[in-house]
Amino acid sequence: MGKNSLIGGSIWDEYSQKVQDRMNNPQHMGEFSEEDAKARNAKLIVADFGAESCGDAVRLFWLVDEKTDKIIDAKFKSFGCGTAIASSDTMVDLCIGKTVDEAVKITNLDVEFAMRDNPETPAVPPQKMHCSVMAYDVIKQAAAHYKGISPEDFEDQIIVCECARVSLGTIKEVIKLNDLHSVEEITQYTKAGAFCKSCIKPGGHEKRDYYLVDILAETRAEIDREKLKNTMKSDVAFDEMTVVGQLKAVESVLDAEIRPMLHNDGGDLEVIDIQKKAEGAAIDVYIRYLGACSGCSSGSGATLYAIETILQEELSPNIRVMPV
Numbered sequence: 001m002g003k004n005s006l007i008g009g010s011i012w013d014e015y016s017q018k019v020q021d022r023m024n025n026p027q028h029m030g031e032f033s034e035e036d037a038k039a040r041n042a043k044l045i046v047a048d049f050g051a052e053s054c055g056d057a058v059r060l061f062w063l064v065d066e067k068t069d070k071i072i073d074a075k076f077k078s079f080g081c082g083t084a085i086a087s088s089d090t091m092v093d094l095c096i097g098k099t100v101d102e103a104v105k106i107t108n109l110d111v112e113f114a115m116r117d118n119p120e121t122p123a124v125p126p127q128k129m130h131c132s133v134m135a136y137d138v139i140k141q142a143a144a145h146y147k148g149i150s151p152e153d154f155e156d157q158i159i160v161c162e163c164a165r166v167s168l169g170t171i172k173e174v175i176k177l178n179d180l181h182s183v184e185e186i187t188q189y190t191k192a193g194a195f196c197k198s199c200i201k202p203g204g205h206e207k208r209d210y211y212l213v214d215i216l217a218e219t220r221a222e223i224d225r226e227k228l229k230n231t232m233k234s235d236v237a238f239d240e241m242t243v244v245g246q247l248k249a250v251e252s253v254l255d256a257e258i259r260p261m262l263h264n265d266g267g268d269l270e271v272i273d274i275q276k277k278a279e280g281a282a283i284d285v286y287i288r289y290l291g292a293c294s295g296c297s298s299g300s301g302a303t304l305y306a307i308e309t310i311l312q313e314e315l316s317p318n319i320r321v322m323p324v
Contacts, residue, residue, distance in 0.1 A: 014124065014125040015083075015123070015124055015125070016115055016116055016117040016121070016122075016123040016124070017117050018086075018090075018114075018115045018116070018117055018123065019082075019083065019086045019115050019123050019124060020086075022085065022086035022089045022090060022115070023082035023083070023085055023086045026085055026086070026088075026089040027089055027093070028074065028075050028076055028088075028089050028092040028093065029075065029076060029077065029078070029085070029089065030061075030075040030076075030077070031059075031061050031075055031077055032044055032061040032063055032073070032075055036063070037063055040063055040072065040073070041065070042063035042064055042065055042066070042072055042073075043063070043064045043065075043066050043146070044061070044062070044063060045060075045061070045062040045063075045064055045142050045145050045146050046059065046060070046061055046062075046142075046145075047059070047060045047062075047138050047139075047141035047142035047144075047145055048060075048138070048141065049134055049137045049138035049141050050134075056078070056079065056080025056081060056084040056131065056134060057078070057079045057080060058076055058077070058078045058079075058080070058084065058088045058134055058135065058138050059076060059077045059078075059138075060074065060075075060076050060088075060091075060092070060138045060139070060141070060142050061074060061075045061076065061077075062074050062095070062142050062146070064100060064146060068099065069099045069100045069101065069146075070097070070098070070099050070100075071095050071096055071097065071098055071099070071100065071103060072096075072097075073096060074092045074095045074096050075092065076088045076089065076091070076092050080131075081128075081131065083124055083128040083131040084131045084134060086115060086131075087111055087112075087115070087124075087131040087132045087134065087135045088134075088135050088138075090111050090114050090115050090135070091106070091111050091132075091135035091136070091138075091139065093114070094106050094110060094111065094114060095139065100142075100143050100146050100147070101143075103139055103142075103143060104139060104140060104143045104154055106136065106139055107136055107165050108129070108132035108133040108135065108136040108162070108163065108165065109132075109164065109165060111132040111135050111136065112124065112129065112132045115132075126163075126194065126195040126196060126197070127195075127196055127197075128196075129163040129195035129196050130162070130163060130195075130196045130198075130206070132163075133162045133163055137151075140154050157169055157170075158209075158210065160192060160199055160208070160210045160212070160215065161190075161191070161192035161193060161195075161199045161212075162199070163194070163195035163196050163199075164190070164191040164192055164194060164195060166190045166191065166192040168210055168215065170190060171186060171190060171192055171212070171215055171219075172215065172219050172222075174186065174189045174190055175215075175216060175219045175220070175223075176219065176222075176223060179223075180216070181216075181220070182216070183200055183201075183212045183213060183216060186212055186215075186216065187212075192212060193212050199211060199212055200212050200213065201213045217260065220260075221256060221260060224252065224255040224256035225256045227252050227255070227256070228249075228252040228253055228255075228256050228314070237316070238283075238315040238316040238319075239276075239283065239316050239318060243274050246274050246283070246315075247271060247274055249315055250271055250274065250285055250311065250315065251271065253310060253311055253314045253315060254269070254271070254307075257310050257314070258306075258307055258310060262291075262293055262303075265292050265293070266291050266292035267289065267290060267291040267292040267293030267294070267296070268289075268290040268291050268293065269287050269288065269289050269290060269293060269307075270287065270288050270290060271285060271286070271287055272286040272287060272288055272324055273285075273286040274286070281318075282318050282319070282320045283316060283318050283319050283320065284320050284321075284322050285311065285319055285320065285321050285322065286322045286323075286324050287307070287321060287322070287323055287324070288323070288324055289323065299323055300323060304321060304323060307321050308320065308321040
């Protein structure tokens, strides 16, 4: 029976020939014993790592020359899918001949790239990228064991997307520099979330400490607060600003403090007009509720009070908010 009849050719088309070859005929599967290490005058390092996302696990064996810190040979044992086997086999290939410090620099992207048939075509489908991440993580475990330190000591940044090795700092910086407004844009700029997608939002196949949706919301709020600070640096008091200046100031406060809360409930608002009847009189800010906020009873109660209070605290005690 051909593979097309067995599982469908389209599935196999997503895997490179190198991956398929290593699935079926791994070159480095096996293990070393203390006797093997002694015979080769090397130190035996054994490290384990398991991926909660799919139940895969890999055990890595290194024979390390302690005089040079060079990995003179390596093997692995894997419990899991064919992609985990292929990734582990490739990872071992990349480790052999390197020093421990050099091996730690091997990333999951290096593993995946080494399995490609050509540089432009991914070796595995996106949902299988976590297998190459597992290979990367077991290297850190082995290196930490050899050096007598914690695996976390190799990380100098918080990694949000394990598949693409994208840090929290990089994501926040890219959002700010390019004024990004969507997770899709973050993925386009950084590749975070492009593979297994578990870092995009809660509910994916693997629990995360950070999700792109939350990072985006928090960073956008930081941007809005910075805009508000810049607006408030004006030497002109809010009451003395032109209507255009007042509108910009009000919009900045709404973007930073009010709209995120309304958006969570499917609502929004727009500023219709700002009027001041006379010198020293109240400054009326006319708003219209949108979406789920339109027709909501709290629009003339708690929500209205919250909007008015925040604008008064941030801009001027003379502000009144008038829904229309």
